[in-house]
Amino acid sequence: MTAGVGARRSVRVSREQSISSEESVSGASFREIRPDRSITEQVREAVRSAIIDGDLAPGALHSVQRLADAFGVSRTPVREALIDLARTGMVRFERNRGVRILQTSIHGLEEILALRLLLEVPAARRAAQLATPPVDRALERELMAMATAATAGDEPLTMRHDRLFHRAVNEASGNQRLADYVDSLRDLVVTSGVSTAGRSRSLEAIVAEHEAILAALRARDPAAAGAAMKAHLVSTALLLLEQEGGRAADAPLVWAELVEG
Amino acid sequence: MTAGVGARRSVRVSREQSISSEESVSGASFREIRPDRSITEQVREAVRSAIIDGDLAPGALHSVQRLADAFGVSRTPVREALIDLARTGMVRFERNRGVRILQTSIHGLEEILALRLLLEVPAARRAAQLATPPVDRALERELMAMATAATAGDEPLTMRHDRLFHRAVNEASGNQRLADYVDSLRDLVVTSGVSTAGRSRSLEAIVAEHEAILAALRARDPAAAGAAMKAHLVSTALLLLEQEGGRAADAPLVWAELVEG
DNA sequence: CAGCGGCCTGTAGCATGTTACATGTGATTA
DNA sequence: TAATCACATGTAACATGCTACAGGCCGCTG
Numbered sequence: 145m146t147a148g149v150g151a152r153r154s155v156r157v158s159r160e161q162s163i164s165s166e167e168s169v170s171g172a173s174f175r176e177i178r179p180d181r182s183i184t185e186q187v188r189e190a191v192r193s194a195i196i197d198g199d200l201a202p203g204a205l206h207s208v209q210r211l212a213d214a215f216g217v218s219r220t221p222v223r224e225a226l227i228d229l230a231r232t233g234m235v236r237f238e239r240n241r242g243v244r245i246l247q248t249s250i251h252g253l254e255e256i257l258a259l260r261l262l263l264e265v266p267a268a269r270r271a272a273q274l275a276t277p278p279v280d281r282a283l284e285r286e287l288m289a290m291a292t293a294a295t296a297g298d299e300p301l302t303m304r305h306d307r308l309f310h311r312a313v314n315e316a317s318g319n320q321r322l323a324d325y326v327d328s329l330r331d332l333v334v335t336s337g338v339s340t341a342g343r344s345r346s347l348e349a350i351v352a353e354h355e356a357i358l359a360a361l362r363a364r365d366p367a368a369a370g371a372a373m374k375a376h377l378v379s380t381a382l383l384l385l386e387q388e389g390g391r392a393a394d395a396p397l398v399w400a401e402l403v404e405g
Numbered sequence: 406m407t408a409g410v411g412a413r414r415s416v417r418v419s420r421e422q423s424i425s426s427e428e429s430v431s432g433a434s435f436r437e438i439r440p441d442r443s444i445t446e447q448v449r450e451a452v453r454s455a456i457i458d459g460d461l462a463p464g465a466l467h468s469v470q471r472l473a474d475a476f477g478v479s480r481t482p483v484r485e486a487l488i489d490l491a492r493t494g495m496v497r498f499e500r501n502r503g504v505r506i507l508q509t510s511i512h513g514l515e516e517i518l519a520l521r522l523l524l525e526v527p528a529a530r531r532a533a534q535l536a537t538p539p540v541d542r543a544l545e546r547e548l549m550a551m552a553t554a555a556t557a558g559d560e561p562l563t564m565r566h567d568r569l570f571h572r573a574v575n576e577a578s579g580n581q582r583l584a585d586y587v588d589s590l591r592d593l594v595v596t597s598g599v600s601t602a603g604r605s606r607s608l609e610a611i612v613a614e615h616e617a618i619l620a621a622l623r624a625r626d627p628a629a630a631g632a633a634m635k636a637h638l639v640s641t642a643l644l645l646l647e648q649e650g651g652r653a654a655d656a657p658l659v660w661a662e663l664v665e666g
Numbered sequence: 667c668a669g670c671g672g673c674c675t676g677t678a679g680c681a682t683g684t685t686a687c688a689t690g691t692g693a694t695t696a
Numbered sequence: 697t698a699a700t701c702a703c704a705t706g707t708a709a710c711a712t713g714c715t716a717c718a719g720g721c722c723g724c725t726g
Contacts, residue, residue, distance in 0.1 A: 182709070207677060218711045223678085224488055231492050240677045240718050255582040259524070262583075266523050266663040318656075321516040322523075325586070370663075395579075402527040402631075403664075443679070468707060479681045484708085501688045501707045 183217050188225035190215065192331060195234055195245060197300065202247030202334065205238070232328050248332045253388060256329050257381040258399035261374065263322055264314060265403050268357060268373035269366040271316035279316045283358050286312060290354065294347040302347055309354055313361070313373070333384065346383065353379060370404050444478050449486035451476065453592060456495055456506060458561065463508030463595065466499070493589050509593045511649060517590050518642040519660035522635065524583055525575060526664050529618060529634035530627040532577035540577045544619050547573060551615065555608040563608055570615055574622070574634070594645065607644065614640060631665050 191211070194200045212222045226243055229235045233252075236244045248256065271279075290305035307330060314323035353376035360368035381396040452472070455461045473483040487504055490496045494513075497505045509517065532540075551566035568591055575584035614637035621629035642657040 184709080209677080220710055220712090224485070224709090227485055227488050228492055231489055237678070238718095239679075240716080242677065252582070255580045258580055259583060259586075262523055262527050263520070266660065269663050270660070319516045319519055319660075321513070322520060325520075399527065399531065399580075402530050445679080470707080481680055481682085485679095498708070499688095500709075501686080503707065 182221070184221040184224045184228075187211075187215055187217065187221050188228050191225060191229060192234065195229075196331060196334075198334070200245050202245050204245050205242040206245070207242045211243075233332055248334065250385070250388060253333065253384060254395040256332055257377070257384070257396040259329060260326060261377050261381075261396060261399050261403050263326055264310065264377060265370050265374045267314045267317035267319065267322055267326075268361070269370040269404070270318065271313050272361050272364055272366040272369035274318055275316050275361050275364065279312070280358075280362050282312050283309060283316075283361065287351070287354055287358055291351045294351045297347070299347060302350070306350065306354070313357065316361075350376075350380070374400060374404060443482070445482040445485045445489075448472075448476055448478065448482050449489050452486060452490060453495065456490075457592065457595075459595070461506050463506050465506050466503040467506070468503045472504075494593055509595065511646070514594065514645060514649060515656040517593055518638070518645070518657040520590060521587060522638050522642075522657060522660050522664055524587055525571065525638060526631045526635045528575045528578035528580065528583055528587075529622070530631040530665070531579065532574050533622050533625055533627040533630035535579055536577055536622050536625065540573070541619075541623050543573050544570060544622065548612070548615055548619055552612045555612045558608070560608060563611070567611065567615070574618065577622075610640070611637075635661060635665060 191200065195202075200206070208219045208223050208226065211226075212219045215222065226235055226237070230237055230243075233248075234246060236246055238244055286305050286309040290302055290309060293299075293301035293305060307327070310330075311323055311327055314326055317323075353372070356372040357369060357376060360372045378397065378400050381400075385396070452461065456463075461467070469480045469484050469487065472487075473480045476483060487496055487498070491498055491504075494509075495507060497507055499505055547566050547570040551563055551570060554560075554562035554566060568588070571591075572584055572588055575587055578584070614633070617633040618630060618637060621633045639658065639661050642661075646657070
């Protein structure tokens with residue numbers, strides 16, 4: 145126990161006892177029952193959520209010890225969780241200094257958006273070939289929840305359902321690994337700071353783009369599904385890059401030309 | 406820059422193995438000098454190589470303690486290295502039982518090959534747009550080394566240069582993250598057990614396919630580069646699936662139709 | 667006043683101790 | 697013989713101890 149107990153708690157990750165208590169994540173079905181998730185897993189998800197939600201600011205330097213104290217566990221599971229996150233690029237260990245919360249650079253953002261284009265557009269086409277009524281219904285549910293959240297101006301909730309919608313589409317393609325990887329890519333993009341200007345309008349525009357995707361999937365029209373997904377991702381890319389870098393870099397557009405002829 | 410800091414233990418694998426032996430290291434420098442890599446990193450690379458080369462058999466169950474003893478280090482860096490490998494899917498922790506070396510299933514293989522198609526074909530097209538003479542020369546070097554190894558019947562060495570060739574192409578696309586991910590996907594596919602029957606012939610066929618890719622890149626012909634890469638990956642997919650599953654699953658072919666129109 | 671150099675604190679990295687549990691084994695019993 | 701169960705063994709998961717080092721602080725020196 146190092147001194148400085150009174151150090152201000154810059155990490156207000158969650159309630160003190162949240163680790164040992166059950167998380168009641170609202171909404172979607174659990175893919176697997178994990179009654180006794182390991183502490184490491186719980187810490188990993190907590191830190192991941194904290195970064196995504198902006199509770200852990202990009203660029204900030206933390207220590208395993210302080211994070212462990214905040215969670216009420218020892219250093220080991222925290223370190224192991226961070227190793228996991230470091231591999232995906234969300235954090236970086238700096239020897240004898242701490243753990244840096246990483247901010248995806250403009251170039252990194254371009255790379256990520258290009259990867260999403262390359263993967264999700266074909267996945268949407270494939271999903272249109274494989275979709276079944278249950279898949280339709282699941283997508284409809286997510287889209288409705290997204291629309292409700294968007295009209296309410298609840299941006300985090302909208303983004304959460306946006307994520308679940310994309311995951312459902314990607315899983316419907318039959319390639320689970322693709323879905324997982326795309327999901328991990330999304331962790332690297334900070335979405336919490338979306339510009340306040342014209343926020344509700346862009347949120348509703350996003351919902352409209354998803355409606356187009358769903359319509360194409362329901363019609364079992366691969367070409368339309370791919371086109372709709374491509375349009376959506378390009379739109380998203382432009383929005384993010386404009387917001388992040390002032391001037392939009394056009395790298396993702398170049399990649400967009402490479403996908404789907 | 407005091408070099409010998411304290412006791413720097415050497416990581417030694419039980420099987421004497423010249424993983425990173427310096428054949429043909431000439432010219433191509435390492436991307437980064439790491440004079441004092443951490444023990445965890447060294448163990449991770451050693452285990453990764455051991456799995457790829459088949460020294461750690463798929464399906465086998467090991468313990469962190471025994472691996473640590475074999476490497477002459479404590480359990481901690483071994484465990485941390487394995488956590489890293491577990492995230493990529495090479496191993497899996499089984500509570501109170503050990504660490505399982507995973508064998509990629511047929512379905513998993515299909516997923517991986519589909520991902521490679523979706524990523525590497527556009528990457529080849531993009532690389533054809535961006536390639537420069539130095540890139541040409543690097544690819545030529547790898548291809549020559551690959552051809553030499555193939556005619557000598559040295560399959561592991563051939564595969565090593567095959568990997569470097571693909572990495573060079575993918576990096577030439579300008580998307581480093583794409584290159585890294587494809588590289589990690591390759592770790593999951595056991596290549597060491599390629600069928601002995603007609604081995605040299607298929608090795609030379611592979612070299613020919615790479616020659617086509619290189620020719621298209623040198624000609625700065627994106628369409629041809631994409632087509633050549635696609636043909637090569639489809640060929641590889643058929644070879645691997647036939648070998649692995651007896652009957653070839655056609656899932657990657659379905660995905661192949663989705664890429665590049 | 668400015669430059670400098672040693673001390674002090676906090677940290678990651680690594681080693682080791684502790685705990686709960688899954689599984690095999692062999693004695694015990696019907 | 698066959699089924700059962702207490703126990704020994706080995707393990708991951710977690711907690712804690714230890715060490716070298718990076719970087720700031722502060723007094724010292726010119």
